[in-house]
Every structure is written in structure tokens, then in C-alpha cells.
Amino acid sequence: MAVQLGFDLPVRTARGRDDFLVAPSNAMAVAMIENWRNWSGAKMVLTGPAGAGKTHLTYVWAESAGAQIIAACDLNSNDVPALARGPVAVEDVPAIAHNADAQTALFHLHNMVLAEGHPLLLTGTGAVAQWGLALPDLISRLQGALEASIDAPDDALLSAVLVKLFADRQLMPPPDLVPYLLNRMDRSFAAANAVVAALDRTSLALKRPITRALAGQVLDKGIARTQ
Template identity: 30%
Template sequence: MTQPPGPSHGVTPQLPLALRYPPEQRFESFIAAPNGALAQLQALAGQPHADWIYLAGAARTGKTHLALALCAAAEQAGLRVAYLPMAAAAGRLRDALDALEGNDVIALDGLEAIAGQREDEIALFDFHNRARAAGINVLYTAREVPDALGLSLPDLRSRLSQCTRLVLQPLDDDGRRALLRDRAQRRGLVLEDAAIDWLLARTERDLGSLVALLDRLDRESLAAQRRITVPFLRSVLDAR
């Protein structure tokens, strides 16, 4: 999924929700969230001292979508927000985390990127304790739950295990159909059931690939001035 630029310091409060977070990645556009998960994330985005959340799930199950949705909702509520993809900060995590202090809500996306790197783990452990003391709301995401993440620092694993845990599952076929219909509707596209079934039978089915494919079909149909029908899908995908 598309990543926004790193946290922008000094953004004026009058800016509209700034397009720093992709408009498709909002709570209301997330399909098949675990029961109660969106309410818990919404509380984290707007309520002081809300329960911290550890969001686990395999690649392309929507963790980044929800992390960015959290940031967008918190910013909309007038809070100071920071989003950090951990892969971008691996090896220098202490400096990156120090730069985030002063925010009200922080999303740290992809903890697996620093698992096993002792200095980064110590930096995250120190950040966790400081953020707790400061009353900052924090969301962690990772591909595995803390005990399976490969962390070398037991104290960090213990801290992360104390967060409220939410686990995302890959979408089933009904969920994929709902995703495609929702995203098509948001773009003003007509995507018939026959076209959806044809796509699901012949393409990669993970969330990220489906969204990327729909983006491509949107561009291709606009350029060709054609509806997205099965013959159109054949012509586009056969040209790959």
C-alpha cells in the first residue's frame, strides 16, 4: 500500500486533512475488520489514555491501511500525529523515535523490521516507557504477535504483550468481492459481478494486489472510455 511521507513538523492546524494520508485508507473503507476492532482504533485516535493496540497480521492484510486511518482520524480530531514505517528507521531507530516526541498519537508500522536488532529494540523499549509516562496513544503493527516476532529483548516483548492485541486475517472471497465493490464505487466505476468473479479467478487475491489492479483498471478504462466488462478485462490483463 502507498506510504505517506514521514511526519511533517510545523504543519499549520488550518490545513484540511492534508492529503498526507491516502483518502482511500480510512476506517469506513476497511473491509472485514475483527469484531470491535474499529471502535478500539477510533478510541485510540481520539480518547486520551486509550488502550494501546498491537495490530498483527500477515503481509497485505491491511495493517498499514488501519495505521494510516488512525492517523487521519486523530489529525481530524485536532491532535498531533506521527506515522513511522519501521523499515525506514531500522538501524537508527533511537533518533527517529526521539523526533516523534511531542505528538499525541503515534503509529509505528512494521515492528518486524527491527526485530533482532538489539540497539533498535532497546530504543523501542525506552520509547515505550517514555510514551506511557507522557500519556501518548500508540499503535504498533507487525506481521507476528510479540512472542513470535523474534525479539531478543525479553522486557520489550513483555511490554508489547501488555497492549490490546488485534489480529487481521486475509480476506475470504466474500471479503474480496466487498473490497472490489467498495473501491470501485468510491471511484465512480461500475464493476459487475461477472467481472469481479472473473478477476478473482485469475489474479492475485491479496488486498494490496487487488487495490493496485483496480487502480490500473480505473486508468485503463478512462483512457479507453470503456466500461469494465469481462472482455475489457481480458484485453487489459492479456497485455501485461
């Protein structure tokens, strides 16, 4: 049985291209990210459920394209000219659905980045039409962008994601834990993140190793549990 000591170690999220787990649910998105030089209109929208790997792929693209990454909610019109000097990735665009100033800044950033001949990547959950944006000119420009979607994971990918999440936290769970979790947790990337984080916290708090018994206690609290 693997045993973890009660040290609060930092989470070291691996975000290189070789660390991204490719599966049928995300293969098309990966291919389109890698083919960024040929994006129609020099822009792309990357969508997918929470925790699906959008941020990871954004970092992969940013490294390849030499791009800056900014959260949509941090956009400010004063910063647009400096951002537009090179490739840009804007994360979580739906977060500015009720922020008129940020939407205006994104509209100007979109126009200036493309006018300067640089590529633009935007991410969000769900289709652009579901992002709740209110600025018509911005909506029309984003709806005209090439779109790549990451789908819900299958068993093989979700297993690999769980293993990676444990590794990011420098944890070594017993071999029977991942199959056990798959049978009892909600089948989503967000649930995988939640259950691994909860196991890490609980293990540290109780000074107990991560085992099936501990996982059962965590899941019985309703964390990422399949109904």
C-alpha cells in the first residue's frame, strides 16, 4: 500500500505539450491548436467543460506561438495596445458576460491583434452563443471564428487525468484507487479535480494515507459523487 506523509507540498501542474493527454474526446482540438498557423482568419475559439484541459492547451499554444495569456475579466482598454503587439490568448470569455467595459476591451483587442497580423485564441465553456455576451459587434466576430471543442472524457482518459492530478500533487495512490473512483465519482474533468483536491486536503488534515477507505469517506460527503 502506498503511503503519503503529511507534508503540505505545492501543486506543480504540468502544462507542457508532452503532458497533455490526447484521446478521441480532445484529439481534434489538439490538432487545431498545433495547426494554429493555418487558422482561418487567424483566430480560434476553444470550448469545453470545466477542467477539460482548455487552460493546458492554451499554455501549449502560447509557448508555440509566443503569445501572452490574459483572463478575460482582467481586460482593460488601456492595456489593449500593448497586448496587441503579439499573439494573445484570452481565457474564460463567458466570465465577462456582465462586464460591458471588458467586452468593449475584448472587441478592440480582437480588432487590433488581427490588424497587426497576429493570431488570437479565446476560450470558454459551451458555444459562443451561450456565453451571454451583450456587445453585438463582439458576438458577431466571435461567432465567425474557427471553433474547436473538447468533449467529455471516456474511461481511459478520465483514468489518465486522475493519475496526472495525483502526480501534480506529488501523491502516489494505491493501484486500486483510480478504478474505485471511476465507479463512484461524477464522470467529468471538474469532478476529477474536485475529488483529488479533497483527498489531498483530507489526507493532510487526518494525517492518513490516501486509500480506498479514505476515498469512500470523501465521496460519502457528496464530493464529486455519482448520483
